[in-house]
Amino acid sequence: MLFTVVQRQVEAGLIGLAITYALRLTDTLNQVNRESADRETQMVSVERVYAYVTGVAPEAPLRIVGTSQQLPRSWPSRGAIKVDNVTMRYREGLPTVLNGITLDIKAGERIGIVGRTGCGKSSFLSTLLRLVELQSGAISVDDWDLAVLGLHDLREKVAIIPQDPAILTGTVRFNLDPFSVKSDEELWTVLEKSQLKSRVESAGGLDSKVEEGGGNYSVGELQLMCLARALLRRQATGGLLLLDEATSALDADTDAIIQEVIRSDFSCTTITVAHRIQTLLDYDRVAVFDAGRVVEFDSPEVLLKRETSAFRALAREGGVSADYCPAAKS
CATH class of the missing domain: 3.40.50.300 (P-loop containing nucleotide triphosphate hydrolases)
Incomplete structure (x- = not known):
């Protein structure tokens, strides 16, 4: 580039302008990279919300007619509890955390x-x-x-x-x-x-x-x-x-x-x-x-x-x- 200036093929001002824009281009590319990483992180949140909306079963009703x-x-006036062979896991695909629990509580x-x-x-x-909710078994109170x-x-x-x-x-x-x-x-x-x-x-x-x-x-x-x-x-x-x-x-x-x-x-x-x-x-x-x-x-x-x-x-x-x-x- 210096040789080009010496030969008077390009003006020195244009060379300075090119160098300035080249340095700014590096900052711009770094910013684009950061923005891309932020968008990717945000899309993970969107995917989680979508999974909750479409893949999580709703809770049982607050009240059941009848x-x-x-x-x-x-109820429960006495508080007698019977736990009959209860098995439970937090969601499908995970191992069971309760395995055949049976208790008779007076x-x-x-x-x-x-x-x-x-x-x-x-x-x-x-x-x-x-x-x-239980995977299998039953719990009753009174x-x-x-x-x-x-x-x-x-x-x-x-x-x-x-x-x-x-x-x-x-x-x-x-x-x-x-x-x-x-x-x-x-x-x-x-x-x-x-x-x-x-x-x-x-x-x-x-x-x-x-x-x-x-x-x-x-x-x-x-x-x-x-x-x-x-x-x-x-x-x-x-x-x-x-x-x-x-x-x-x-x-x-x-x-x-x-x-x-x-x-x-x-x-x-x-x-x-x-x-x-x-x-x-x-x-x-x-x-x-x-x-x-x-x-x-x-x-x-x-x-x-x-x-x-x-x-x-x-x-x-x-x-x-x-x-x-x-x-x-x-």
Whole structure:
């Protein structure tokens, strides 16, 4: 190019202009490459939305004509649960996560579920709420097959305390009673039982603000708020209480508060998935899950005394000795 300029075949200004545009062309090509990569990423999102619209089966109806009218208002008044050879997978093509689960839970029993991570504990609770439909088998509560119930009919009758507190932005009142069907007296009663009354009073009362994600409350206080909400539902429904690792992230004192309220105020059937073995030592029976199967189902005292018990092995890992259970019961 310099030779061309020297020979005066092309003016120096045109050469400078060509070099400038060549440098800009590199930036332009880089931008095109980035835009192409962004469009490809965005198309993946479009493909996912399309898959949800066309490939995901809709949920069961909220209410079923006929069944909704026949279901007693007091259901489940006893809370007797029969699980008959239940198999479940999250979707077609995936392996089953529950494999032939069979349990007979008597009315009013407190049942603990333990096992190592991924053994199917939380998956079992999801079947009780029909968050996932069964591959085979059946679950009935008070002789009503859950498969014939509308989702609203089922879920409005079950109180649940999840591992991660389900808290909404709004007020304390809204989080406890979103449909405004309870009196102030009832709300203060459950807050007192949950040992949250003084905390809510100091925050400004039932209409005090709850920030997004419950940011102005501690994790323990949020879980106690979920407990208070469950107490309100218990007063209306009785029947069935589910706890899914509800105290795994809490300190021992908050755990003790929750367990004491469950003992004293919930006379219904209670199913607790627990990480702390100590939490379950005064329960009626414990089911040990392994690879989606129930390998043991008996009282904690019996399982702790059995030399080959999987529950005893888990208890030992958690620092619980075989003779700890009788002390807990007393």
